[in-house]
Amino acid sequence: MSLTQQNPALTGQSNDQSFENVWQELKWRGLVHVSTDETELEKALAGDPITYYCGFDPTAPSLHLGNLVQLLNMRRLQLAGHKPLGLVGGSTGLIGDPRQTAERVLNTKETVADWVGKLQAQVERFLSFEGDNAARMVNNLDWTAPLSAIDFLREVGKYFRVGTMIKKETVSARLNSDEGISYTEFSYQVLQGYDYLQLHKLYGCSLQTGGSDQWGNLTSGTDLIRKVEGKSVFAFGTPLITNSDGTKFGKSEGNAIWLDAEMCSPYTFYQFWLNTSDADVISRLKVFTFMSREKIEELEREVAERPFARRAQKELAYDVTSLVHGVQATESVIAASAALFGQGELTELDEPTLRAATEELDSVTVPADSMGIIDLLVASKLSDSKSSARRTVTEGGAYVNNVKVTDLDGVITADQLLHGRYLLVRRGKKNLAMVEVAG
Structure with missing residues (x-):
């Protein structure tokens, strides 16, 4: 199946x-x-196709929004005719890229191998493996596993100078902290440099991309190739994405926004983008979509003139969710959002989408014999008393699954339950609660 068939949004x-x-x-x-x-790199990218790579370490079972920047960069370069290598680090994932704060917990080899497979599948969704510039997936365990420690020190380690290595930003920060840094994590930049050398030898790779926080690791590769091969190759780093208020991008309620639908539902993913501020939405459109300059500038004018319409946010949320989860999942998310407030059919939502769409609502579990409308309004805390609940019903403000309930003695029957156990209870237009019926 071609990439376009898998995901037309790409x-x-x-x-x-x-x-x-x-x-x-x-x-x-x-x-x-x-x-x-930069001058030579621009010339190279404007000339005949070159081979480039970006690496992703399996330090979790899914990639996240920071990785998405690199995935879309890889796709942009491939669309321009260049040849991508997607590297998932089976060996570097066993070591762990040094963090600013503390040593990583080393995962088991079995865990890392499992995560390698999951990340490879995610990377593959963003690249085309057909045509003259077909992508190729690689794993650095293939060339590091056969090396003995002595061979590694003799053939690779001798080209690295400790004085240079300790000046790398993350290493320097760790050396000056109480935590310090282990030799294991200190050696990470040597491993990444060796990756670039091997990809240069095997595939003629001449460009590595990554985040600017990886710059020390990226240049370890360019320096190694220059010393071993006597050739100049390229690297460039993307900026770290932050919000306009200076806060870290890609977090929601303290949790990372993952690309795996089981770790972050398409609904939650869509809502994250929909909630983008006016100050950030245009830069997000530039980084995370394939929209043309003309279209983005049109949306920029829209933000300035009609910010209340939030058209830019809607298009951003639609495009990025479609890129990551596909058009069908995105349409389901939009339908779910509408259905919550009576503008669609709740019964048409699959259970995962329904649960994701209502996960931030107040929820309560009630026994099967408490499905009278008055009891439901009180149990869900939409009404603070039975008399208040009766008033809500009398005034026409009580809804169950978007159906108005006018009978004070009305009882919800089992066949009205969504997926056999859920009820969406609403008071008025905007006050919602999710009820799960036990038994």
């Missing part, structure tokens, strides 16, 4: 006509923070 454009080349487009989208020789 078709994109091979080169937005607003730009002379893909490098200029990347810069306009705010995707270039630091790079090796």
